[in-house]
Amino acid sequence: MIYEFLANLFGSDIIASFISGALPFVFVVPFALFAVWLERKVSAHMQDRLGPMRVGYHGWLQTVADILKLIQKEDITATDTDKKLFNIAPVLVFMGSYAAFAAIPFSSAYIGSGIDLGILYIVAVSGLVVAGILMAGWASNNKYSLYGAVRSAAQVVSYEIPTVIVILTVVVVVGSLNLTKITEFQTSRFWDWMIFGGSIAGIKKLILLPFMVIGFIIIYISSLAETNRTPFDIPEAESELVGGYHTEYSGMKFAMFFLAEYANMFAVSAIAATLFLGGYHSPFGYFGNLTGMIWLVPIEQFFWFTAKGIFFVFVQMWLRWTLPRLRVDQLMTLCWKYLIPIAFVNFLIVALIMVL
């Protein structure tokens, strides 16, 4: 809808697609600033501190001040780094996280590209993040960076498998890979959301319910691992690896990694919300439909979508400041010996229920 509007406004497909493609950026950057502040506040309150309090009301301008500082900082590149790859890597990592936003339906009025293979596309572009992290680790010419990068790549590649199996579970129920269709399948009543068995009539829904809850838990755990968040943050474990793959980075390039991390956190939360919690749908009807103001509906949908996304980002932070870090072997054991078999059996059972 927004794309057609822009195409009409400028009279050119090319300009319209550039602007339409830049729109998520307008969302991602303020979100990252907000999320960094939120992370500091959440961590502080979990540890009985106050966190940033000086800049603005309860420190809400702290991250803006931080980013101004980071922009002014000297761009340090250590002598033996591989200059070209060192400079490209942060951009590539951010590109991978940002590309996922192209297929995420923010509301029924705005989706970057409503392709039929939406969810598969998101799985595909997350591979770019791995390539970028490996590039950063290699180019830094630092053993901690390289260890961090290799750990991170191994972790992301392993945890993609349970994620994809759970996605398949949802796809089997809905019968489409299109994220808009998956969202429309779950109506604006919360008991029709996928985590409660989807909008299927009859006894099938009740049988499906427990397996959908299991699927949601699995995809949430593996999305934590894919964003390298605690308890799965061994790629940047401070006590062992200094800062992991971004040890050598400073200034704006370091900020790019942070931007990518927070963009990625929102992306995986948004995907979990779209697949299992109704996406942009409100849990109980729309105010716009009730009062006859139809134009209000997309705005409400955008509100619910961001609310769900930010809630899951908050849960990620909550977990980060509550749980200890896993060891490498525990991490791989959890993925290969528990999550993948459970996800696979879960998938088979759901497929069987849908066939019957």
Add this chain to the structure above:
Amino acid sequence: MNLADFLFYVFAVITLVSAFFVVTFKNIIYSAYSLMLTFLGVAGIYVLLGADFIAIVQVIVYVGGILILILFGVMLTNKIQNVPIKTEASFIIPASITIGAFGGILVSTFINTRWKSMPAELANSTLSDVGHLLMNEYILIFELLGILLLVALVGAASIARKQ
């Protein structure tokens, strides 16, 4: 120039330039990352041809799988930078004859084939067609490939387990 033309030229330039760099870079890591750009460019051209499923599978398999494997292999190999990579020209005369002949065949095929030209249109998703074909006509090949992959997986696991 409409959007599809513009995108085609962008992807074509990305593919050709990065493919050129894959063979000319002396640093194997640079070549690997150029290869990533080549894969992405080819995926873009697949999308423009209306083959959306194969484009995304190309990105998943080649960028997310094979390229990461190449990078892992390169990064975990000790002293890979010290191996001299030959990129100078050798056997110039036989090579140019072969390339000339092969290129000539390709160009003449391009010129002489009567291409089926169709009006450009927004292609429908090929996903359900691909699914139906795989599950009906090509079911035997599909299953065989599945067994082949399973055998490869079991083999890899058993090799890794011995140590």
